[in-house]
Amino acid sequence: MITTKGLTKVYRSQGREVRALDDVDLHVRQGEVFGVVGTSGAGKSTLIRCVNLLERPTSGTVTVDGVELTALSGSEQRAGRDLRAARQRIGMVFQHFNLLSSRTVQQNVELPLEITGLDRRERRRKAAELLDLVGLADKARSHPSQLSGGQKQRVGIARALAGDPKVLLSDEATSALDPETTRSILELLRELNQQLGLTVLLITHEMDVIKSVCDSAALMRGGKVVESGQLTDLLSDGHSRIARDLFPLGDFGTRDPERTVLEITFQGDAPAQPFVSQLARTYQIDINILGAAVETIAGRLVGRMRVELPGSHTDNVVPIGYLRQQGLQVDVLDPSNGAAA
Amino acid sequence: MTWDQMQELMWPATWETLGMVGIAGLATLLVGLPVGLLLVLTDKGGLLQNLPVSRVLGAVVNVGRSIPFVILIVAVIPFTKLVMGTSLGWQAASVPLAIGAIPFFARLVETSVREVDGGLVEALKSMGAGTGTIVRKTLLPEALPSLVASATTTVIALIGYSAMAGTVGGGGLGSLAITYGYLRFETAFMWVIVAEIVVIVTAIQLLGDFAARRLSHRGDYRSPLSFFRSATAKPDATEEDLLSSR
Ligand SMILES: Nc1ncnc2c1ncn2[C@@H]1O[C@H](COP(=O)(O)OP(=O)(O)OP(=O)(O)O)[C@@H](O)[C@H]1O
Ligand SMILES: [Mg+2]
Numbered sequence: 124m125i126t127t128k129g130l131t132k133v134y135r136s137q138g139r140e141v142r143a144l145d146d147v148d149l150h151v152r153q154g155e156v157f158g159v160v161g162t163s164g165a166g167k168s169t170l171i172r173c174v175n176l177l178e179r180p181t182s183g184t185v186t187v188d189g190v191e192l193t194a195l196s197g198s199e200q201r202a203g204r205d206l207r208a209a210r211q212r213i214g215m216v217f218q219h220f221n222l223l224s225s226r227t228v229q230q231n232v233e234l235p236l237e238i239t240g241l242d243r244r245e246r247r248r249k250a251a252e253l254l255d256l257v258g259l260a261d262k263a264r265s266h267p268s269q270l271s272g273g274q275k276q277r278v279g280i281a282r283a284l285a286g287d288p289k290v291l292l293s294d295e296a297t298s299a300l301d302p303e304t305t306r307s308i309l310e311l312l313r314e315l316n317q318q319l320g321l322t323v324l325l326i327t328h329e330m331d332v333i334k335s336v337c338d339s340a341a342l343m344r345g346g347k348v349v350e351s352g353q354l355t356d357l358l359s360d361g362h363s364r365i366a367r368d369l370f371p372l373g374d375f376g377t378r379d380p381e382r383t384v385l386e387i388t389f390q391g392d393a394p395a396q397p398f399v400s401q402l403a404r405t406y407q408i409d410i411n412i413l414g415a416a417v418e419t420i421a422g423r424l425v426g427r428m429r430v431e432l433p434g435s436h437t438d439n440v441v442p443i444g445y446l447r448q449q450g451l452q453v454d455v456l457d458p459s460n461g462a463a464a
Numbered sequence: 465m466t467w468d469q470m471q472e473l474m475w476p477a478t479w480e481t482l483g484m485v486g487i488a489g490l491a492t493l494l495v496g497l498p499v500g501l502l503l504v505l506t507d508k509g510g511l512l513q514n515l516p517v518s519r520v521l522g523a524v525v526n527v528g529r530s531i532p533f534v535i536l537i538v539a540v541i542p543f544t545k546l547v548m549g550t551s552l553g554w555q556a557a558s559v560p561l562a563i564g565a566i567p568f569f570a571r572l573v574e575t576s577v578r579e580v581d582g583g584l585v586e587a588l589k590s591m592g593a594g595t596g597t598i599v600r601k602t603l604l605p606e607a608l609p610s611l612v613a614s615a616t617t618t619v620i621a622l623i624g625y626s627a628m629a630g631t632v633g634g635g636g637l638g639s640l641a642i643t644y645g646y647l648r649f650e651t652a653f654m655w656v657i658v659a660e661i662v663v664i665v666t667a668i669q670l671l672g673d674f675a676a677r678r679l680s681h682r683g684d685y686r687s688p689l690s691f692f693r694s695a696t697a698k699p700d701a702t703e704e705d706l707l708s709s710r
Contacts, residue, residue, distance in 0.1 A: 175590055200513050201595060210592035221587035225605040225679075234601065235591040286591070 124290060124322040125151040125174060130183035132169050132346075143169040144180065145346035151339070156316050156323040158333040160365070161343030167326040170343070171294050174324065175213045176206060187213060188289050211239055214283030218295040220275040222267040228278050229254065229263040235285040253281040257311060273304035280311065284319075291315070293325040297332065305329075309336045330368050338421050340365050354421040358388060359452050370427045372414040383432045383439045384413065384456040387446060390425050398449055399430070406442050408432055429456075465644075465653050473640060474660065480554040481636035481664075484629060485622045488561035492618060496566045497611075499525070500573025501599065511585070511595045528567035533625055536560050537632050557626070557634025565622050572614035576607045609680035616672025620665050637661055 132144040143166045151157040159167050172178040174185055176192050179199045185192045196203035222231050232250040254260050257277040267275055297305040313336045315321050333340050341351035342365050350364055357363040403410050411431040418425055432439050446453045505511050506518035537560040541551045544559040580603050588598045627638020637657050645654020
């Protein structure tokens with residue numbers, strides 16, 4: 124649904140160059156919720172703003188719903204007619220809501236419809252319908268200044284949906300909200316994604332957001348996408364940074380070469396098996412559990428456990444092979460740096 | 465001087481003042497608003513970015529604001545004659561008044577429009593709006609309370625300037641005060657006229673404030689004048705409102 128190829132954005136200011144995006148290839152499939160995470164300054168906002176060309180990439184292409192937007196005419200300040208038409212079908216929500224204080228809630232939602240040239244009655248009807256969808260029908264005549272942050276963001280979402288977009292872009296839409304409101308907004312996004320088949324590309328710096336609504340995720344660092352894919356795939360990849368951050372088990376203490384630390388990740392039915400006790404019984408070893416967590420990610424139950432076995436890695440090749448045979452994903456942690464070996 | 469004598473002189477002068485300020489004010493709004501908008505739009509990063517136009521316009525506005533008003537009146541006499549057919553009287557005086565006030569108002573408009581949150585422009589762009597739509601649907605409506613306050617300030621400045629216009633035969637209250645108070649030592653009469661000007665200025669200020677407040681929607685807008693107002697009236701925006709409007 125959204126594809127970027129070799130997307131690069133270089134900012135030049137006062138003779139200095141900032142490579143905000145560096146050869147980014149991203150693929151967001153139709154109907155999925157795709158999250159982009161990364162530290163501050165990684166280029167997340169630049170990426171999402173390049174998707175609807177609020178920012179013109181220095182090079183590379185952006186294709187949304189089969190239309191190559193980068194091929195459409197216009198400068199950064201002024202978009203050509205085709206690009207403006209394409210933008211009408213891409214909704215966007217913002218961290219600071221960006222609602223017009225001169226308009227009521229209803230009028231704010233009508234705004235994109237005024238731009239598409241819908242007549243007054245149709246606008247009214249559509250806006251009322253959307254406000255109903257986001258649960259704010261009773262606030263139609265209020266002004267944005269009379270709403271709470273969560274309500275404002277709901278208006279922002281209703282407004283973004285006015286043009287019947289196929290794609291919704293969201294730059295830190297929940298970052299200005301408290302945890303509970305964040306959850307309700309994320310639930311709303313998830314519902315819209317499922318009910319309307321909306322494809323959502325969202326930017327966040329909270330792993331929790333990825334965990335609760337995303338099907339896929341990408342990690343950005345220094346303008347590059349260093350990792351991306353479906354969460355279920357990432358979770359079964361022992362080297363995935365995203366998977367690790369979804370499941371912070373903390374640092375592990377031991378640096379003892381005579382002990383082996385394993386991280387065992389299980390998905391679906393795997394936790395049903397009592398593999399720890401089976402292992403202990405079969406091989407007559409003492410297993411020390413260092414930490415464990417179970418979460419629902421992308422609708423699936425996923426767990427991770429960190430255990431310690433006596434003996435070095437080479438001593439434990441057989442038990443590790445046994446665990447892998449049970450369909451578990453096992454990573455041996457390297458005692459020297461705490462990362463998966 | 466009796467009260468009747470005073471009144472006989474004051475009424476025509478009042479109409480002259482209101483006439484020249486009215487015409488000049490109208491012309492200032494009509495020209496100053498687009499000029500102020502263009503200053504924002506053509507600037508670097510603006511929707512109609514055009515640096516040569518922006519620089520020339522900025523320079524013209526600065527020159528216009530630098531010329532002392534008394535000199536401006538004399539300097540534009542040929543132009544005044546061309547427009548009004550004469551260089552005397554209150555109608556003629558409204559020409560230099562407008563020329564003096566346009567750059568002033570344009571800068572105020574520029575400031576007001578710049579204060580509109582860039583995020584709103586961004587939001588409009590993301591909906592596929594063109595420049596004209598952004599100006600009509602966001603920049604102007606969102607800046608409106610502040611624009612009204614700017615217009616009020618400009619009209620009051622025009623009343624002040626109109627006293628000087630009086631010195632070149634424009635008539636009006638200002639020149640009446642100078643002629644009688646300063647040249648003929650009718651100090652009492654001068655103070656009566658000053659009092660009338662104060663009443664007019666206060667009325668305009670109150671009207672402007674009222675309009676700006678009404679337009680600002682439940683007090684999440686604070687005009688630059690609210691500082692003076694807060695001494696007498698309780699501001700209706702609480703700190704919480706201000707925070708939530710961020
Ligand atoms: N208009 C600009 N001019 C110059 N440099 C810019 C501009 N916009 C962004 N940058 C730079 O590009 C880099 C990426 O910025 P971006 O806003 O995309 O980061 P981000 O990942 O969204 O960060 P955050 O999580 O803080 O929002 C930063 O180094 C930033 O300083
Ligand atoms: Mg950002």
